Amino acid sequence: MTNLRKPGFVLGLIIIAVAIVASLAPQLLATHDPFESVATDRLLPPSAQYLFGTDNLGRDLYSRVIYGAALSLLSASLAVVVGVVVGAVVGLISGFVGGRTDFIIMRFVDVLIAVPGVLLALIVVASLGFGPLSLALGVGLGAAGSFARVMRSQVIRIRSEEYVEAARTLGVRAPAILVQHVLPNAARPVIAMAALELGTAILSVSALTFLGFGAPPPAPEWGALVSAGRDYVATNPGLSIIPGAVILVVVLAVNRVARAIGGDE
Amino acid sequence: MTQVKAWAGYLLPKLGQFLFVVVATYTLVFVLVHFLPGDPLIAALAAKGGASTVIDPAELDALRVQYGLDGTLWQQYFGHLIAAAQGDLGISIATGVPVTEMIGRAFPFSVQIASLALLFGVTSAVLITFLAYAAPWPWLRQLLLQIPPFGIAVPAFLSGLLLISVFAFTLGWLPSAGARSFDAAILPAITLALPVGALFFQVFSSAVLEAQNSPYVFTAVAKGVPPRRIFTKHLLRNALLPSITILGLLIGYLAGGTAVVETVFSRDGIGRMTVNAVLARDINVIQGVVLVVGAIYALVNLLVDVAYGFIDPRTRIGGGVPSRARLGAKK
Numbered sequence: 001m002t003n004l005r006k007p008g009f010v011l012g013l014i015i016i017a018v019a020i021v022a023s024l025a026p027q028l029l030a031t032h033d034p035f036e037s038v039a040t041d042r043l044l045p046p047s048a049q050y051l052f053g054t055d056n057l058g059r060d061l062y063s064r065v066i067y068g069a070a071l072s073l074l075s076a077s078l079a080v081v082v083g084v085v086v087g088a089v090v091g092l093i094s095g096f097v098g099g100r101t102d103f104i105i106m107r108f109v110d111v112l113i114a115v116p117g118v119l120l121a122l123i124v125v126a127s128l129g130f131g132p133l134s135l136a137l138g139v140g141l142g143a144a145g146s147f148a149r150v151m152r153s154q155v156i157r158i159r160s161e162e163y164v165e166a167a168r169t170l171g172v173r174a175p176a177i178l179v180q181h182v183l184p185n186a187a188r189p190v191i192a193m194a195a196l197e198l199g200t201a202i203l204s205v206s207a208l209t210f211l212g213f214g215a216p217p218p219a220p221e222w223g224a225l226v227s228a229g230r231d232y233v234a235t236n237p238g239l240s241i242i243p244g245a246v247i248l249v250v251v252l253a254v255n256r257v258a259r260a261i262g263g264d265e
Numbered sequence: 266m267t268q269v270k271a272w273a274g275y276l277l278p279k280l281g282q283f284l285f286v287v288v289a290t291y292t293l294v295f296v297l298v299h300f301l302p303g304d305p306l307i308a309a310l311a312a313k314g315g316a317s318t319v320i321d322p323a324e325l326d327a328l329r330v331q332y333g334l335d336g337t338l339w340q341q342y343f344g345h346l347i348a349a350a351q352g353d354l355g356i357s358i359a360t361g362v363p364v365t366e367m368i369g370r371a372f373p374f375s376v377q378i379a380s381l382a383l384l385f386g387v388t389s390a391v392l393i394t395f396l397a398y399a400a401p402w403p404w405l406r407q408l409l410l411q412i413p414p415f416g417i418a419v420p421a422f423l424s425g426l427l428l429i430s431v432f433a434f435t436l437g438w439l440p441s442a443g444a445r446s447f448d449a450a451i452l453p454a455i456t457l458a459l460p461v462g463a464l465f466f467q468v469f470s471s472a473v474l475e476a477q478n479s480p481y482v483f484t485a486v487a488k489g490v491p492p493r494r495i496f497t498k499h500l501l502r503n504a505l506l507p508s509i510t511i512l513g514l515l516i517g518y519l520a521g522g523t524a525v526v527e528t529v530f531s532r533d534g535i536g537r538m539t540v541n542a543v544l545a546r547d548i549n550v551i552q553g554v555v556l557v558v559g560a561i562y563a564l565v566n567l568l569v570d571v572a573y574g575f576i577d578p579r580t581r582i583g584g585g586v587p588s589r590a591r592l593g594a595k596k
Contacts, residue, residue, distance in 0.1 A: 111289040114513075114562055116521030119539070119555050123294060126543045126551050127301040129308070203420055207525050210422045211540050226422050230529075237430040244423030251418045 009260050015253035022069035032060035034067040034220055043236050052242045056232065061225070065243055068220035072209070072247075075132040075139075076201040082140025083201075084194050087147025092186075094148065095155030096178060102152075109148045117142030121208060130213045132221075139204045143197050150193055154186035161185075192262035199254040206247050222247050275574055283567045290559030291349065294552050295342055305548040306334050309358040312546040332358055332549060354553035359545035364553035367538060375534035378526070379519040381454035386462030386515075391501070394470045398477075398500070399492050410470075416463035421522055425456040425529035442531040453530045457522050461515050468511050472504035479503075506576060513566040520558040 022029050031051065038058040046053045052061035094105040112120075121138030128134035158164060158181070167177050208214065209223030217224070222243050229240030298305060306329060310320060320328075329335040333345060333355045345355065354364035390413070397409040432452060433441035440449045476482060477500060485495050523536030531537075535554060542550035 107285065108289060108293070111286060111293055111559075114286060114517065115290055115293065115555060115559055116517040118521035118524055119551075119558060120297075122524070122539060122543050123297050123551055123555060124301065126546050126548055127298055127303060127305065127308075129303065129546075199418065203418070206420055207422065210420075211524065211528060211543075213543065223420075223422070226420075226426070230426065233426055233430055234434045237426070237434075240426050241423065241430065244420055244426065247420050248418060248423055251420075252415070255414065255418055 006260075008256050012253040012256035012260075015249060016257060019069055019073060019250050019253075022066045023073045024070070026063075026067045026070065030060075030063035030066045032063040034059065034063040035218060036060075043232065043239075045236075046238065046242075053236070053238055055228065055239060061239065061242060064220040064225060065222070065246055068222045068225060068243070071132055071215060071219060072202065072206060072222040073250075075136045075205045075214075076198060078133075078136035079139035079143065079201040079205060080194050080198050082137055083143030083147050083197060084190065086141065086144040087149075088151045088190060090144070091148040091151025092155055092178060092182070095152035096159065096174070096182065098156075106149075106152065109145045109152075112141075112145030113149070115142075117204060118207065121204065122213075125208065125213045130216075132215055135205055135208050135214060139201050139208070142204070143201065147190065147193065147197075150189055151186060154189055155182055158182050158185050189262075192258070195258035195261045196255065199251045199258060202247065202251050202254065272574070276571065279567055279570045283563045286563040286566075287556075287560050288346070290563075291346060291556055292342075294555050295345070298548055298552065299338060299341075305546070306332065306358065308546040309548065312544070313359060332356055349556060354556065355549040357542070357547055357550050359542065359547040359550070364550050367550065368535065368553060368557055371533055371535045371538045374532060375520075375523050375527070375536060378450050378453045378457055378532070378534070379516075379523065381450055382457035382461055382519060382522075383515065385454055385458035387465050389458070390462045390466035390469055391505075393466060394473055395496055397470075398473065398496055413463040413466040413470075416459045416466075419459060421456055421460070421525040422529050424459055425453070425526060428452045428456060429529070449530075449532070453526050453532060456529070457519060457526050460522065461518055464515060464518060465508065465511065469504055469508045472507050473500050476500050476503040506573075510569055510573070512569055513562050516565050517558070517562050520561070 018029070026034075036059065038054070041050070041054050041058045043056055044050055044054040050060050050062065052065060055061055055064070090105060090109065094102045094109075117139065120142040121135065124138030124141060125134050128137065161181075164177060164181050167181055172180075205214075206221075206223035206226075209221040210227045212224075212227065214221045214224055217228075225243040226240045226247075229236070229238075229243070232239050233241075306325070307320075310328075326335070333348075334341070336344065348355070352365055354368070356363055357367060360367070393409055393412060397406045400406040400409060429441045429452065432439045439452055440446065441452070443449045482495060482499055485499055490498075520535070523534055524540050525536070526532075527534045527537040528540055535558075539551060539554050541547075542554070
């Protein structure tokens with residue numbers, strides 16, 4: 001509980017809480033309809049009425065950022081879930097079975113780690129089509145390799161523990177040992193890593209939506225907002241820099257809290 | 266004779282590893298493309314001609330032959346592998362140009378910013394480590410050590426747009442787009458250097474920390490050698506060596522990063538070409554790019570291994586160096 005006294009950690013938690021509220025109940029935080037254009041209020045600078053200013057169609061940027069949280073954060077969270085589940089299953093099997101199977105699986109995991117995550121995600125997106133789901137799948141698959149590696153090393157460590165030996169001697173079957181003994185003990189490092197991975201996933205997802213591979217235009221995904229503001233960077237730099245800064249702040253908050261979860265202080 | 270034998274025993278497995286990584290990358294991409302739902306050719310044609318494109322079956326078959334998407338999966342797998350080994354990566358579905366030619370044309374632009382970014386990133390990582398090492402006050406040290414984690418969290422499009430907005434539009438010092446002059450490479454290279462430098466910093470600074478606790482540094486401090494000299498003579502040398510093993514990983518980061526950076530700065534290059542290929546659902550180009558990047562990654566790792574064998578003879582004569590911060594194939 002020493003964590004609670006650190007200002008960075010508390011600030012991180014507050015930012016994450018706001019982001020979660022924005023994803024689940026955006027109407028509580030938004031001040032305008034994110035899709036409504038007011039023709040007379042185009043490209044306005046930030047003011048009391050429009051906190052982040054307005055875009056080229058006269059839409060309130062602040063409300064669009066708030067409504068964008070759901071798409072951006074849910075894709076990123078889903079990506080982490082895909083990475084953890086795929087990685088954990090592969091690592092669990094590889095570490096528990098061992099021998100030649102382990103060797104072959106791990107060589108493919110090496111390659112999964114070697115191919116840059118962005119490129120892997122691009123292959124998936126190009127094959128499956130654009131949208132938040134295929135983004136999540138692509139980014140998650142890119143992260144699965146590292147999860148598999150961590151999971152495997154945990155399994156190998158736990159496999160030789162006395163309580164596993166004892167269970168085996170008592171005649172407990174392999175699947176039961178995996179679920180009852182190995183999985184709960186291997187979970188902590190994997191969860192810590194998943195928390196850190198969330199920051200990376202938010203960055204990857206927003207990069208891919210920036211490139212135009214997310215939900216189609218009116219959707220206010222964060223990366224797409226930055227991309228839409230790009231045309232006005234000479235005259236209204238805030239239009240793309242403010243949503244970009246929001247992404248940065250959320251990623252920093254997630255990373256800060258994740259490091260605390262991992263006990264890496 | 267024993268010398269030759271030792272080298273052969275050291276290099277042959279590395280060479281095998283190199284070939285394995287290339288073939289496995291190809292296999293991974295092939296599996297993803299062919300086992301995810303959807304027909305790549307139909308998707309690409311729809312992207313080209315609009316969603317309502319109707320193609321008659323005979324024509325579709327002819328197109329399949331043209332783009333190398335005909336035959337059984339095994340025929341395709343081995344056919345493309347053999348072709349790729351001969352330098353033929355197929356034909357782009359969107360443009361009809363051979364993929365090898367497209368990559369060859371875009372490559373120099375990306376190499377220009379990537380090598381510049383590597384230079385910027387590594388130099389600033391070493392500089393920050395040195396400043397943190399020599400910092401007289403703990404708060405300054407803490408502040409300096411906070412910079413690299415920050416560098417990893419900044420989205421590349423944000424840092425790129427900030428640089429454009431400040432240095433191109435407000436100050437007017439450097440161009441905001443294009444790839445024709447050397448000036449135009451500076452801002453993209455800085456953008457790309459941020460995450461790469463931060464990644465290098467993580468490995469380098471922990472190697473410095475490790476070397477700092479070694480007996481030779483203790484001796485040097487006891488002798489009264491000034492800190493700057495200890496850093497350059499003892500720490501830099503011993504920490505830089507293990508750090509070069511992550512070069513391959515950095516190359517991978519650079520390759521992935523060019524997609525965003527080249528789009529932000531409207532530059533030609535591998536990254537922008539890949540983005541356009543994804544927009545056109547042009548699977549042949551994407552496959553080619555990933556294979557080339559995978560091959561470069563494996564090649565850099567091979568070269569690092571060979572260089573290591575020269576620099577540190579212990580790696581050659583069995584056993585190997587225990588602490589290697591590399592993320593490559595290792596049991």
